[in-house]
């Protein structure tokens with residue numbers, strides 16, 4: 080089947096009728112529900128874009144000859160990596176990088192674990208076959224996916240098996256001849272319920288030992304599987320116009336707790352079954368983390384371009400661009416942008432074929448970028464806030480401008496250096512939705528926790544960094560000190 084259109088994406092969701100709950104009610108039609116209609120339209124727009132720019136967005140399937148999504152393509156050359164990035168960035172531009180779960184993110188994960196399917200054979204050759212076939216199935220059906228990786232926050236000081244109720248977290252209940260039964264809770268699925276299927280994978284950061292084998296699972300199921308429920312948090316799309324809430328009205332993806340009530344997973348959909356050691360190594364050894372990082376850094380370059388554009392537009396709008404500290408803040412964002420671009424350049428141009436046959440970017444460059452962005456993103460938000468000042472609160476709605484009594488007063492009173500009041504408030508509403516609204520605050524939280532807890536990511540980074548050469552550098556320098564040693568030090 081060729082890559083899907085936006086219409087097909089929406090029709091599949093209607094037909095699937097996934098079990099999603101929000102604001103205390105079950106959602107009838109996710110494509111019409113006020114909490115999800117904005118984001119599902121935006122997702123549909125991404126799928127339509129595949130047919131507006133087919134040379135860029137699609138490629139020919141090696142098995143069926145159909146035109147399928149480019150971000151499913153297993154890269155074999157550096158040009159393939161660049162082509163993947165160009166699609167990622169094309170999609171990211173539609174939201175200014177404000178949609179974390181555009182389809183390319185999960186496509187990268189499934190592409191890499193499919194290409195590295197032999198990794199899963201360590202426990203049983205069947206699992207390798209499952210992973211390979213699932214990748215092909217996802218590619219040929221242009222599946223939209225989300226994933227859930229984290230156990231509930233009951234007591235982080237204990238392993239899952241040692242929790243006071245050891246059955247809260249998703250765990251293996253039974254192995255049957257035709258599949259497995261799983262039960263419990265997983266966190267936190269962004270776009271939970273508004274995709275075709277759900278991937279359950281291990282955490283990219285947290286490691287478990289063998290006592291947590293029953294919690295150590297990797298599998299994929301359709302979102303309308305019996306016993307599966309998505310319990311979505313309160314929506315930050317308040318049903319306002321795109322003018323009033325330019326981002327939250329379109330790109331509010333939702334985050335859902337995922338509840339499994341004795342869910343059956345057929346063997347052909349299982350990749351890891353009760354094996355903490357394999358789960359601990361899945362992302363690293365398959366190189367899925369590298370390809371996911373390539374997607375994330377590509378997206379975050381676009382996001383930084385968008386933030387820079389907003390900051391520069393604010394400077395122009397209220398005539399602050401000649402002030403030294405304002406220029407310095409603009410420069411800070413520019414430095415982030417150029418640094419991220421340099422990481423990407425190094426990652427792509429130092430790419431090498433890995434042991435699975437995939438052209439794989441230089442992880443050193445991407446790892447540094449993915450560890451750094453969560454730390455720097457709050458500063459980007461702060462800069463927009465500092466530049467916007469009261470302008471981020473003096474933001475009447477479109478309805479206020481349309482009111483005959485007050486519209487003209489607002490248009491005159493809120494004019495900028497180069498914009499009328501209506502235009503200036505439209506820009507400042509975008510800046511507010513990017514930084515201060517519920518949607519904007521979530522963006523900061525999302526970026527911080529995106530790849531896992533940045534503190535533990537930092538610890539892993541520190542552990543893995545080759546340190547001896549730097550210590551040797553210093554000790555050599557000290558050894559060469561030309562001054563004479565005190566007598567009590569033996570030569």
Ligand SMILES: Cc1cc2nc3c(=O)[nH]c(=O)nc-3n(C[C@H](O)[C@H](O)[C@H](O)COP(=O)(O)OP(=O)(O)OC[C@H]3O[C@@H](n4cnc5c(N)ncnc54)[C@H](O)[C@@H]3O)c2cc1C
Nearest residue numbers: 226227228229232235266267268269524525528531532534
């Ligand atoms: C907006 C948003 C969207 C998300 N979307 C998804 C998604 O789509 N799919 C998905 O799977 N996950 C998603 N997540 C979850 C994300 O992966 C986690 O937030 C992240 O891995 C951190 O885990 P946690 O939230 O359970 O924090 P915890 O592990 O509970 O940490 C809480 C605090 O305790 C500290 N802490 C806990 N344990 C330790 C330890 N052992 N050592 C040191 N410090 C510790 C942490 O540093 C942190 O400050 C999302 C999260 C957010 C905020």
